[in-house]
Amino acid sequence: MNKSFATQVEVPKLKDSLLLRQNAFINGEWVKAKSGNTYSVLDPATNKEIGKVPEMNVEDTKEAIKAAKESFNNWANQTAKYRHDLLQKWYTLIIDNQQDLAIILTLENGKPINEALGEIKYGASFIEWFAEEARRVYGDVIPSPIKNSKIIVQKQPVGVAGIITPWNFPNAMITRKLGAALAAGCTVVIKPSHDTPFSALALAELAVRAGFPKGVINVITTEQHAEVGLELTTNPDVKKISFTGSTNVGKLLMQQSSSTLKKISLELGGNAPFIAFDDANVEAAVEGLIASKFRASGQTCVCANRIYVQSSIYAEFASLLADKVSGFKVGSGFDPQTTHGPLINSKAVDKVTRHIEDAVAKGAEILVGGVRRDGNFFDPTVLTGMSADMIITNEETFGPVAALYKFDKDEEVIKLANNSHVGLAGYFYSRDVGRCWKVADALEVGMVGVNTGIISTCEAPFGGVKESGFGREGSKHGIDEFLNLKYISFGGL
Numbered sequence: 001m002n003k004s005f006a007t008q009v010e011v012p013k014l015k016d017s018l019l020l021r022q023n024a025f026i027n028g029e030w031v032k033a034k035s036g037n038t039y040s041v042l043d044p045a046t047n048k049e050i051g052k053v054p055e056m057n058v059e060d061t062k063e064a065i066k067a068a069k070e071s072f073n074n075w076a077n078q079t080a081k082y083r084h085d086l087l088q089k090w091y092t093l094i095i096d097n098q099q100d101l102a103i104i105l106t107l108e109n110g111k112p113i114n115e116a117l118g119e120i121k122y123g124a125s126f127i128e129w130f131a132e133e134a135r136r137v138y139g140d141v142i143p144s145p146i147k148n149s150k151i152i153v154q155k156q157p158v159g160v161a162g163i164i165t166p167w168n169f170p171n172a173m174i175t176r177k178l179g180a181a182l183a184a185g186c187t188v189v190i191k192p193s194h195d196t197p198f199s200a201l202a203l204a205e206l207a208v209r210a211g212f213p214k215g216v217i218n219v220i221t222t223e224q225h226a227e228v229g230l231e232l233t234t235n236p237d238v239k240k241i242s243f244t245g246s247t248n249v250g251k252l253l254m255q256q257s258s259s260t261l262k263k264i265s266l267e268l269g270g271n272a273p274f275i276a277f278d279d280a281n282v283e284a285a286v287e288g289l290i291a292s293k294f295r296a297s298g299q300t301c302v303c304a305n306r307i308y309v310q311s312s313i314y315a316e317f318a319s320l321l322a323d324k325v326s327g328f329k330v331g332s333g334f335d336p337q338t339t340h341g342p343l344i345n346s347k348a349v350d351k352v353t354r355h356i357e358d359a360v361a362k363g364a365e366i367l368v369g370g371v372r373r374d375g376n377f378f379d380p381t382v383l384t385g386m387s388a389d390m391i392i393t394n395e396e397t398f399g400p401v402a403a404l405y406k407f408d409k410d411e412e413v414i415k416l417a418n419n420s421h422v423g424l425a426g427y428f429y430s431r432d433v434g435r436c437w438k439v440a441d442a443l444e445v446g447m448v449g450v451n452t453g454i455i456s457t458c459e460a461p462f463g464g465v466k467e468s469g470f471g472r473e474g475s476k477h478g479i480d481e482f483l484n485l486k487y488i489s490f491g492g493l
């Protein structure tokens with residue numbers, strides 16, 4: 001691994017430099033913070049400044065909410081076809097500019113440029129999907145128990161939506177929410193992660209070009225997330241909060257939102273179990289694990305975190321995995337050789353280090369990796385001999401560490417897999433159809449990958465159970481998160 005470790009690689013030039021916006025976006029204008037303050041956004045591969053964005057506060061947030069409120073009626077009352085056309089146009093612009101958007105994403109997040117390109121296409125798929133769904137917001141006509149009357153149910157947009165997103169998918173976590181919100185007829189105030197505001201601002205720039213009316217999309221940038229979050233969750237003009245991020249912050253936002261009883265959806269942390277049963281195709285299971293575990297250098301909420309391997313295939317699985325992981329190349333996302341980029345910041349690297357040190361102190365063995373590099377880089381790692389008392393068992397690592405546990409019986413592993421307060425994704429490999437149904441039914445998660453490590457797609461409902469939150473994004477269900485049902489009892493007919 002890391003025969004050459006390139007972190008300082010020249011950043012490709014943007015074809016369209018206007019996509020790298022350094023102002024926030026409120027009511028159709030590129031604006032500075034009222035205070036005039038800014039903060040620096042750093043490239044996680046080099047820790048060098050990429051640029052500055054406004055450091056916004058409660059006053060700026062109020063203004064963005066006001067703009068979203070004032071534009072709401074007009075937007076909600078447009079035809080679904082009109083909203084479809086704008087979303088479709090936006091989708092085309094995102095695809096046309098995918099290379100530049102990927103460069104911006106790699107710059108601020110660090111993921112390898114090809115993976116960033118993959119995220120841009122994945123992100124765009126939600127805009128395309130919800131452009132189509134905009135025209136399928138159907139209601140019901142229900143037989144009434146009363147003569148000469150009808151029961152009608154229609155769906156209406158909730159109102160202004162506050163959207164708070166993380167840094168690990170700076171593009172797709174925004175589009176997955178925005179596609180649904182805008183299709184439904186909501187207007188939005190987005191607060192992207194302070195680490196990755198540029199992808200959000202580039203999306204806003206393309207939305208301007210697509211022709212979205214002013215005030216429909218607003219983006220505020222800030223490092224003062226607590227203060228701005230408090231305003232978004234307590235301002236009575238915000239009717240919906242859609243949040244993706246950690247469970248602790250999700251709980252806080254839910255608590256705050258209760259003061260005005262906002263509709264909420266929370267996509268929170270995971271601690272995904274991955275099970276390789278003894279009848280699995282071991283090679284395929286290892287490939288699936290790598291796809292799940294090491295995507296975005298292990299920084300996805302659906303990354304496998306606890307890897308349970310049945311005793312009889314444990315040694316073969318571990319050795320094959322170690323072999324493949326040792327072929328990874330860590331470095332700048334702009335180096336075409338790089339398979340895995342940096343972690344987002346030094347805090348993330350500290351966490352990975354702490355998890356590995358704890359596991360090793362309690363008896364785990366490092367098969368490959370385990371090395372902290374300069375900057376925010378950490379070598380992809382395989383640990384064997386994991387046990388229940390280790391931190392990794394109970395806490396998502398959010399880094400490139402594959403932690404292998406040995407098990408014997410199906411009942412035992414299902415119990416272990418479900419022994420978590422969160423339940424986002426779970427994966428397993430088996431070729432026994434009966435076992436597949438049984439385990440898929442038994443796993444306490446919102447999403448199950450059977451003989452696959454990749455489950456994310458715009459067509460499927462993304463979301464969790466337990467303390468991984470509630471609500472679903474993508475699929476035919478995603479738009480409902482931004483709609484209210486209205487029942488009309490229509491008499492006198």
Ligand SMILES: NC(=O)c1ccc[n+]([C@@H]2O[C@H](COP(=O)([O-])OP(=O)(O)OC[C@H]3O[C@@H](n4cnc5c(N)ncnc54)[C@H](O)[C@@H]3O)[C@@H](O)[C@H]2O)c1
Nearest residue numbers: 165166167192193225226229245246249267268269270301
């Ligand atoms: N379930 C999902 O779909 C999903 C997707 C991506 C990430 N995640 C989870 O997100 C976490 C990693 O992302 P993160 O570190 O950015 O999470 P985080 O919770 O620290 O931050 C997420 C967002 O919330 C903001 N935030 C933080 N504190 C806030 C506050 N007090 N008020 C308002 N906003 C606040 C941040 O600025 C950021 O925009 C992991 O736990 C991961 O599993 C979940």
Ligand SMILES: O=CCCC(=O)O
Nearest residue numbers: 168299300301302456
């Ligand atoms: O990190 C969580 C989201 C990842 C995904 O959508 O697959």
